[in-house]
Amino acid sequence: xxxxxxxxxxxxxxxxxxxxxxxxxxxxxxxxxxxxxxxxxxxxxxxxxxxxxxxxxxxxxxxxxxxxxxxxxxxxxxxxxxxxxxxxxxxxxxxxxxxxxxxxxxxxxxxxxxxxxxxxxxxxxxxxxxxxxxxxxxxxxxxxxxxxxxxxxxxxxxxxxxxxxxxxxxxxxxxxxxxxxxxxxxxxxxxxxxxxxxxxxxxxxxxxxxxxxxxxxxxxxxxxxxxxxxxxxxxxxxxxxxxxxxxxxxxxxxxxxxxxxxxxxxxxxxxxxxxxxxxxxxxxxxxxxxxxxxxxxxxxxxxxxxxxxxxxxxxxxxxxxxxxxxxxxxxxxxxxxxxxxxxxxxxxxxxxxxxxxxxxxxxxxxxxxxxxxxxxxxxxxxxxxxxxxxxxxxxxxxxxxxxxxxxxxxxxxxxxxxxxxxxxxxxxxxxx
Ligand code: HEC
Ligand code: HEC
Numbered sequence: 265x266x267x268x269x270x271x272x273x274x275x276x277x278x279x280x281x282x283x284x285x286x287x288x289x290x291x292x293x294x295x296x297x298x299x300x301x302x303x304x305x306x307x308x309x310x311x312x313x314x315x316x317x318x319x320x321x322x323x324x325x326x327x328x329x330x331x332x333x334x335x336x337x338x339x340x341x342x343x344x345x346x347x348x349x350x351x352x353x354x355x356x357x358x359x360x361x362x363x364x365x366x367x368x369x370x371x372x373x374x375x376x377x378x379x380x381x382x383x384x385x386x387x388x389x390x391x392x393x394x395x396x397x398x399x400x401x402x403x404x405x406x407x408x409x410x411x412x413x414x415x416x417x418x419x420x421x422x423x424x425x426x427x428x429x430x431x432x433x434x435x436x437x438x439x440x441x442x443x444x445x446x447x448x449x450x451x452x453x454x455x456x457x458x459x460x461x462x463x464x465x466x467x468x469x470x471x472x473x474x475x476x477x478x479x480x481x482x483x484x485x486x487x488x489x490x491x492x493x494x495x496x497x498x499x500x501x502x503x504x505x506x507x508x509x510x511x512x513x514x515x516x517x518x519x520x521x522x523x524x525x526x527x528x529x530x531x532x533x534x535x536x537x538x539x540x541x542x543x544x545x546x547x548x549x550x551x552x553x554x555x556x557x558x559x560x561x562x563x564x565x566x567x568x569x570x571x572x573x574x575x576x577x578x579x580x581x582x583x584x585x586x587x588x589x590x591x592x593x594x595x596x597x598x599x600x601x602x603x604x605x606x607x608x609x610x611x612x613x614x615x616x617x618x619x620x621x622x623x624x625x626x627x628x629x630x631x632x633x634x635x636x637x638x639x640x641x642x643x644x645x646x647x648x649x650x651x652x653x654x655x656x657x658x659x660x661x662x663x664x665x666x667x668x669x670x671x672x673x674x675x676x677x678x679x680x681x682x683x684x685x686x687x688x689x690x691x692x693x694x695x696x
Pocket of ligand 1: 402410411412413430435436437438439445452453455456469470475476606608
């Protein structure tokens with residue numbers, strides 16, 4: 265193993281009292297919690313003292329030399345980074361090839377696109393974002409990456425009710441699925457919408473005390489130590505400079521590229537539009553139960569449906585504003601205020617259990633039962649979920665068959681292509 269990769273195994277840690285730098289191996293995940301605590305404190309002190317200028321020059325020149333090799337396999341930190349020689353085409357996938365049903369109509373998903381003009385998706389930017397997303401170097405002790413809590417096979421959420429952060433602590437809420445969040449019109453992120461933009465959001469887990477435990481200064485220093493980043497930053501932004509702004513832009517590009525549009529439901533809409541079939545009848549592709557479920561989902565109660573599409577709107581089934589759906593009589597968590605929560609897109613909901621901001625429902629049946637007869641008379645309950653005549657919480661009296669049909673439709677939103685696409689898969693392989 266080369267000196268360079270050996271060096272990348274270490275973080276340089278400055279101690280307040282010491283005029284010299286101490287090398288401490290940070291890889292051992294079996295380190296005692298006490299030792300981890302000490303290292304974390306030391307790292308924070310290091311970042312504060314801004315001792316970056318003291319990094320030995322030999323390392324930097326070694327890193328630069330590495331650039332000329334343009335390797336597609338780089339061994340580092342016990343991981344192998346494997347990227348295609350030509351970058352994946354995120355622009356075609358997420359922009360050019362978006363199907364017509366995402367683009368047409370006044371209330372089309374694209375009209376709710378929260379992509380800012382200053383950060384369009386580029387192939388090299390999203391590629392950098394993909395590496396960052398899967399790199400456990402983004403957490404202070406190399407214990408977790410974004411993908412630890414946002415797993416591709418579960419629609420980029422976590423099968424755990426609460427996710428484990430870098431020291432095993434649990435997150436305050438259930439992880440969120442990431443597909444199609446580009447079409448959440450207000451552009452706010454998190455269940456309680458506390459991030460104003462996706463560019464703001466992606467830096468927040470990194471600095472979260474439970475999730476990744478880093479400071480942004482430490483992050484930049486850490487990434488500078490890894491031999492694969494200079495080239496990736498150069499390709500994406502025209503120079504090798506690693507800055508928190510560039511990290512944020514690249515992660516946001518990768519996340520926005522996660523558009524899910526190849527479910528059976530999408531196939532039905534695509535073939536309807538290409539063969540001049542009305543979008544009101546998708547039974548040429550959907551099964552009888554799926555089509556009946558779609559109508560129950562989309563039609564208003566006055567039209568014989570359950571009005572789900574009033575909130576889970578557009579073809580991406582995503583809301584533009586948070587709502588209180590009467591999970592409890594009084595709010596256990598105020599969310600965005602008044603117990604209101606953002607709803608992620610329902611694409612891939614079949615595989616993204618458990619459900620809701622607190623992961624309280626294990627199965628789709630539990631969710632359907634909640635809407636059917638479990639809605640609580642919470643003072644902040646959305647008027648959409650009240651009986652317009654009596655003002656009482658809605659009771660849909662769904663038959664067994666209707667519940668089955670609704671579930672069949674929700675399952676038709678599973679996009680296996682997206683869940684298995686290389687574009688969004690882990691570029692690192694473990695060599696151990
Ligand atoms: C330890 C687990 C964990 C890690 C690590 C983590 N997340 Fe999350 N993520 C969550 C949880 C939990 C939420 C919901 C938190 C809330 O709303 O209060 C969330 C929410 C989000 C959202 C909001 C989605 C929406 O529709 O509003 C995005 C985007 C996101 N994470 C991206 C990332 C990125 C990018 C990283 C890596 C830099 C990351 N996450 C790391 C657990 C994690
Ligand atoms: C008033 C708006 C509204 C209506 C109407 C509505 N929903 Fe929801 N839905 C939400 C919100 C908000 C959440 C997230 C709530 C939370 O986590 O506290 C949600 C969550 C869900 C989830 C879980 C998503 C996840 O990833 O955890 C499913 C599934 C779902 N709704 C299906 C339906 C179905 C089926 C109907 C119709 C019977 C429906 N919704 C009607 C607003 C609504």
